[in-house]
Amino acid sequence: xxxxxxxxxxxxxxxxxxxxxxxxxxxxxxxxxxxxxxxxxxxxxxxxxxxxxxxxxxxxxxxxxxxxxxxxxxxxxxxxxxxxxxxxxxxxxxxxxxxxxxxxxxxxxxxxxxxxxxxxxxxxxxxxxxxxxxxxxxxxxxxxxxxxxxxxxxxxxxxxxxxxxxxxxxxxxxxxxxxxxxxxxxxxxxxxxxxxxxxxxxxxxxxxxxxxxxxxxxxxxxxxxxxxxxxxxxxxxxxxxxxxxxxxxxxxxxxxxxxxxxxxxxxxxxxxxxxxxxxxxxxxxxxxxxxxxxxxxxxxxxxxxxxxxxxxxxxxxxxxxxxxxxxxxxxxxxxxxxxxxxxxxxxxxxxx
Numbered sequence: 001x002x003x004x005x006x007x008x009x010x011x012x013x014x015x016x017x018x019x020x021x022x023x024x025x026x027x028x029x030x031x032x033x034x035x036x037x038x039x040x041x042x043x044x045x046x047x048x049x050x051x052x053x054x055x056x057x058x059x060x061x062x063x064x065x066x067x068x069x070x071x072x073x074x075x076x077x078x079x080x081x082x083x084x085x086x087x088x089x090x091x092x093x094x095x096x097x098x099x100x101x102x103x104x105x106x107x108x109x110x111x112x113x114x115x116x117x118x119x120x121x122x123x124x125x126x127x128x129x130x131x132x133x134x135x136x137x138x139x140x141x142x143x144x145x146x147x148x149x150x151x152x153x154x155x156x157x158x159x160x161x162x163x164x165x166x167x168x169x170x171x172x173x174x175x176x177x178x179x180x181x182x183x184x185x186x187x188x189x190x191x192x193x194x195x196x197x198x199x200x201x202x203x204x205x206x207x208x209x210x211x212x213x214x215x216x217x218x219x220x221x222x223x224x225x226x227x228x229x230x231x232x233x234x235x236x237x238x239x240x241x242x243x244x245x246x247x248x249x250x251x252x253x254x255x256x257x258x259x260x261x262x263x264x265x266x267x268x269x270x271x272x273x274x275x276x277x278x279x280x281x282x283x284x285x286x287x288x289x290x291x292x293x294x295x296x297x298x299x300x301x302x303x304x305x306x307x308x309x310x311x312x313x314x315x316x317x318x319x320x321x322x323x324x325x326x327x328x329x330x331x332x333x334x335x336x337x338x339x340x341x342x343x344x345x346x347x348x349x350x351x352x
Contacts, residue, residue: 120123
């Protein structure tokens, strides 16, 4: 399979990976031919890219049916999770959280955590979906950091609930299309505190989970909020969720700005090592996730375009590229591969 932005589709491609809506429903199933009508409708819904079938990239496997199924189930349950926690429904909280725990169990069983962040994220950025994506990314990062099963489940729960405090803030402020006033920004910065207050009413929610919610905007140099904590004053869960929250947030469009490109979002995390984010967890992030997803088309510094077919472990920005077309004529060529780990004079300039 290859990953293509909708603007690059001609209209005769076959969808290689099902597309889910924000509530977990299947918008289009794998195997459907992407007509112009389908492409236009997907654009209206905010879909930016899709996986399509390509026999020249049959060895590029991006579909993980089980993780997709678990994620779909979690998406369908997100509103219930938030409602049960907010209302202190003890039985409901237990049942809701079990959906997250099952997803974590699968992530543990997967073993290989060298995942592309594109494969984790959904196409849109509703608050619920951002929370779910942050939880999944945090689970992979916690696994790389050596957390056991119990801690991973706590971390995942803290991450999926990290923005629950926003339910106590006026809807107009949360969704304002434009700059916030000083008063509005001050109110937004209270959402970790509001979240902590909500969770403390639930006896099933541990202090460690609450720390992730209250501290996900703290920064190791003390410039975060709401408490201005530094270094080891910030919990391990708080440090991990802060990284994953920022990465997922900047990778998606917001009402006040466009999304970052994959390499820009990735570099933002790396550049924050030791100031915004914990150095050790940033290194775990770098060794866990790749910048460019399998199957995506990238343009190299010599103008060659090719598709990512393999990741090089510990070198997230230097994958193996398969060239299928002439860069100028766009005519098919006998394909060949470029390993950027061996061709150090070349770098990825952009995703195309």
